[in-house]
Amino acid sequence: MGPVQELPVDVDSLIHELQSHPVNTNEFFRTFKTRQLNPRQLRVFIRQYHYFCFHFVKVLEGLLYHTPIDQVEMRTQLAKTLYSELGSGSHEHVHIRQLERFAHSIGLHPQDLEETEPIQEVTQYLETLRRLFLQSSHLTALGAELAVETTAISEFQYFLPGLQQYEHFDRRDLAFFELHVAEEEVHGEWLIEAVRKTAKSDEDLFEVAFGARETADAWLEFWDGMYLAVFDANPSDALN
Numbered sequence: 370m371g372p373v374q375e376l377p378v379d380v381d382s383l384i385h386e387l388q389s390h391p392v393n394t395n396e397f398f399r400t401f402k403t404r405q406l407n408p409r410q411l412r413v414f415i416r417q418y419h420y421f422c423f424h425f426v427k428v429l430e431g432l433l434y435h436t437p438i439d440q441v442e443m444r445t446q447l448a449k450t451l452y453s454e455l456g457s458g459s460h461e462h463v464h465i466r467q468l469e470r471f472a473h474s475i476g477l478h479p480q481d482l483e484e485t486e487p488i489q490e491v492t493q494y495l496e497t498l499r500r501l502f503l504q505s506s507h508l509t510a511l512g513a514e515l516a517v518e519t520t521a522i523s524e525f526q527y528f529l530p531g532l533q534q535y536e537h538f539d540r541r542d543l544a545f546f547e548l549h550v551a552e553e554e555v556h557g558e559w560l561i562e563a564v565r566k567t568a569k570s571d572e573d574l575f576e577v578a579f580g581a582r583e584t585a586d587a588w589l590e591f592w593d594g595m596y597l598a599v600f601d602a603n604p605s606d607a608l609n
Contacts, residue, residue, distance in 0.1 A: 380564055383578050387516055392589040393523035396604035397596040402531040408475065410599045415472050416485040417595060423465055423482075424495055426454050432502040432510055443511055446563035450518070450556050467545035474542040490594025497587040501580050508573050512580030515564055518556040519581075520588055525549040 406414065433447045456463035472482060487495075501513035529546040532538055540547070568574045596604040 380561065380568070380574070383515075383564075383574070383581060384519060384561060387519040387581060387585055390520060390585045390589070392520050392585055392592060395589060395592045395596075397592045397599070398524060398527040400596070400600065402527040405534060406599070411475050412477055412481075414595065414599050415468075415475060415477060416482060417488055417491050417598060419465070419468055419472060419482050420485045420487045421491050421495065421591075422468055425498070426451070426465065428495065428498050428502055429454065429514070431499070432514060435503050435510065436507050440507055440567060442566040443507065443563045446559040447514070449559055450514075453552065453556065462548075464545065464548070467548065471538075471542055471545055474538060488594050488598050490591050494587050494591040497584065501584060505580060506576055508568060508576035509580035511560075511564060511567060512577035512582075513584040515560045515577065516581040516584035516588070518553060518560045520585055521549070522553040522557055525553060 401414075429447070429451055433444065433451060436444050436447060438444070452458070454464050456466070460466065469479070469482065498513060498517070502510045505513075525546055529543065529550055532543055532546060564574075564577055568577050593604050596602070
């Protein structure tokens, strides 16, 4: 635990901190938006990204189960987020299925996705989320999920316009990315509401911030690893 002066002043300042985190403008996002990937690069990206998305939903289910039963507001917002991930009751709109339709459009079959070996950074990020979601206090876990949803907003603001530059993708192919431009804004609002109603003191907010900051940092490492896997270079090389 750090000194009291390191506590965020309020929820709004923590949200601003997360929105200003370098992960929101990382080199992978910027490169993806401005440079068309070749077929191999695109398949590497989608296999790794699908692996993460596929396993994240189970981790999120674990967080909901782990949340104390008396934390009704937190459980409610997590349940809404999970229900959204599962298509809000529609098999056609289950998020992972939409991503798999895009994968099919670039020549990836179900067996290809099933046989994906995750890169180290994908594995590490999932392990970080499992630890924070399932082995930490519910407030630290809430902060971790707050960071997930708050920082997820930016990726689709890069991915969708980047993919729209490819002539061979139609709107159905890009449904996953188009949906998430608006969907992640809503998820973020739900988690902010959960924090406002769950964190009752500065000490509570410190725990929330602890989980949020570790998650945002780990998410940046995820994308640095993705850059290396896709472009065969360190992201720092692009700055030289």
